[in-house]
Amino acid sequence: MNMQSVVSVEKVVRRFGSGTTEVVAVKDISLEVVPGEVVLIMGPSGxxxxxxxxxxxxxxRPSEGRIQIGEDDLTLMDESQLPNIRxxxxxxIFQDFNLLSALTTLDNVALVAQLTGISRKESRKKAKVLLEQLGLGQRLDFLPHKLSGGEKQRVAIARALVNKPDMILADEPTANLDSHHGRETMRLLREVAKQEKRSVVIVSHDERIKEIADRVLWLEDGEFKDMVEMAVDPVCGMSIDILHAPATADFEGTKYYFCANGCRHEFLAAPNSFLQVDHE
Amino acid sequence: MIRLAWRNLFQNTTQIALGVGGVALALLLMLAIDALLAGSEDDLVAYIEDSGADIFVSQEGVKNMHMASSAITRSDLRLAAQAEGVATVSPILYTTSVVETKEGDVLSYIIGFDPMEPLGGPREIVDGTLEIHNKEIIIDQAVARSQEVALGDVVEIFGEEFTVVGITAGLTNIVNSVSFITLRDFQDLRGDDRNVISYVLVKILPDYSAKSVAAEITARNPDVLALSEAEFSRGERQIIRDMSVEVLNIMNVSGFLIGLAVTALTLYSNTLHKRSEYGVLKAIGAKNIHLYTVVVAQAFISLMIGTVVAIGFILLLGQLLPALVPGVAVTLTASGLLRVFAASLIIGGLSALVPAFQIARLDPAEVFRG
Incomplete structure (x- = not known):
């Protein structure tokens, strides 16, 4: 492991099933992430x-290989130790925000701090400071259903940060946000990485996140491959490797890439409807 | 975690209302029958406890009045009077019969007492007179009201007419009432040997203990059994308890099972509904014990609210029911409350088992699978 790395992944393999039904989802992957680095992992579905x-x-747990976070080797730990590491x-940070619907903004964040054993008063104080920093000082007593998508994601970011973790894992953090809130979330994640020196690993199809990433990795068939030029299927929104696009179409001088012929046919039947949606 | 449990419960007001309502109903089943029986017991022993007697002397082997028959003689009464520490002895005749009124028949204990003796008759009346003569009767207020009988009206016992001259209070229970006639009328009605009496009510001298005087009376005469008022009253209560124990058990088991089913179902559906949120908590780092705490706290919060609602309803019933149904009393007992609290604890523990199992099996990695 690089002495500077927060996360070290060494020759990790993950298999599901066995014998003829065995599927190798991740093949011999290695990765190092240093403090303050934003790593974006992209790739097609599956x-x-x-x-x-x-x-x-x-x-x-990986089937083979080693994953280390700081000094802790996750692969050597038993199940009872992992919750504390997490x-x-x-x-x-999750795609659907995954806030606890019965708790207020403040309680959603404070609860996670309280799980570490600190008092309720102290955890609420920490949560309040963090939420105010993220511009949610006026929303402390709001329940999640009263918040906008962007506000929900900021609460989720506060929750992820409240215990000052070494690493942030974000799963499609902009998928359910409009472009304005998506950009705001990306800016926040970059700030977290750069100002607080936390490693941020993002998994996403969103091309815009490339703007804030220090490194973009392309995962395909369970392996990291060279980064390729990507396009978005205007019908289903999937990221498409333009060199291996299953279908393409030209419309008003622009070339569009599709994940399958079905999407291409749908597009050609009413191209403007997809392009209008895209422009919104 | 307790806060989360509380918020989870009250997030869906319909669900909490149904859950708590169901639990309250179940616990009410357990409490109500106990409270009704306890109330009935108080009313059933009202004559004994308010009689003013320190000792009741009955036929050997007879330990109470309800559904009992006791026959002793005047010589037994004289023997009792000779025991050390006895101040007065008052004979009564007793049977269960029907008081016929214009409005219908009322089941009643008929007490025949000697107005010249200090004990045996009613101690207090709310209307009319305590000075009763032959062919006169004193009935209870609840009967008078329900049967629309007033002072001066005529009722019948064993086909003989009696004029109502006095009204007592508090001597009607869920089963029957207590009515008083003279000892002479009682003997005439039954055509009994005037030498036979049912019980002797004994007043003791100051500085004597009822228990020791009762033991002395029994020792002097093996044909009788003398019990202190407290023992005699306890025997009466026990008979009622023994008679109702099966009903009580059925209601307890029914209440327990309904409470368990309602609480378990409420918790199960709540846990199922919150499954993804529990998964998120697990992924973030909450241990199973944290999540079990939420589930168990939810169970106990709803049970405690249900218990309070049930107790409140019983107390309300205790105020309303006697006014609506004469002779019915509702008394909340410590043993009834303890039983309900114990049942709540067991229900809480059992109903949390399935949700706890659901949570234990929940894979936190599901949060990334949508």
Whole structure:
């Protein structure tokens, strides 16, 4: 492991099933992430992104290889030790925000701090400071359903940060946000990485995140491959490797790439409807 | 975690209302029958406890009045009077019969007492007179009201007419009432040997203990059994308890099972509904014990609220029911409350088992699978 690395992944393999039904979701992957670095992992659906993210988060054990967070080797730990590692060293940000619907903004963040054993008063104080820093001082007593998508994601970011983790794992953090809130979330994640020297690993299809990433990795068939030029299928939104696009179409002088012929046919039937949606 | 449990419960007001309502109903089943029986016991022993007697002397082997028959003689009464520490002895005749009124028949204990003796008759009346003569009767207020009988009206016992001259209070229970006639009328009605009496009510001298005087009376005459008022009253209560124990058990088991089913179902559906949130908590780093705490706290919060609602309802019932249904009393007992609290604890523990199992099996990696 590089002495500077927060996360070190060495020759990790993850298999599901056995014998003839065996599927290798992640193949011999190695990765080092240093403090303050933003790493974006992209790739088509089924490429192994979620499996890799689950293993990095200590939620899934690799079949082979080693994952180390700081000094802690996750692969050597038993199940009872992993919750503490997740609580203290990893912050999670989810696509659907996944806030606790019965708790207020403040309680959603404070609860995670309280799980570490600090008092309710202290945890609420920490949560309040963090939420105010993220511009949610006027929303402390709001329930999640009263918040906008962007506000929810900021609460989720506060929750991920409240225990000062070494690494933030973000799963499609901009997928349910409009472009304005998506950019705001990206800016926040970069700030977290650069100002607080936390490693941020993002799994996403969103091309815009490339703007804030220090490194972009392309995962396909369970392996990191060279980064390729990508396009977005205007019909289903999937990221497409333009060199291996299953289908393409020209419309008003622009070339569009599709994940399958079905999407291409749908597009050609009413191209403006997809382009209008895209422009919104 | 307790805060989360509380918020989870009250997030869906319909669900908490149904859950708590169901639990309250179940616990009410357990409490109500106990409270009704306790109330009935108080009313059933009202004559004994308010009689003013320190000792009751009955036929050997007879330890109470309800559904009992006791026959002793005047010589037994004289023997009792000779025991050390006895101040007065008052004979009564007793049977269960029907008081016929214009509005219908009322089941009643008929007490025949000698107005010249200090004990045996009613101690207090709310209307009319305590000075009763032959062919006169004193009935209870609840009967008078329900049967629309007033002072001066005529009722019948064993086909003989009696004029109502006095009204007592507090001597009607869920089963029957207590009515008083003279000892002479009682003997005439039954055509009994005037030598036979049912019980002797004994007043003791100051500085004597009822228990020791009762033991002395029994020792002097093996044909009788003398019990202190407290023992005699306890025997009466026990008979009622023994008679109702099966009903009580059925209601307890029913209440327990309904409470368990309602609480378990409420918790199960709540846990299922919150499954993804529990998964998120697990992924973030909450241990199973944290999540079990939420589930168990939810169970106990809803049970405690249900218990308070049930107790409140019983107390309300205790105020309303006697006014609506004469002779029915509701008394909350410590043993009834303890039983309900114990049942709540067991229900809480058992109903949290399935949700706890659900949580234990929850894979936190599911949060990334949508």
């Amino acid at each position: 490429s192994g992104k979620t499996t890799l993210l689950s293993m990095l988060g200590g939620l899934l 609580l203290q060293h990893i912050g999670f």
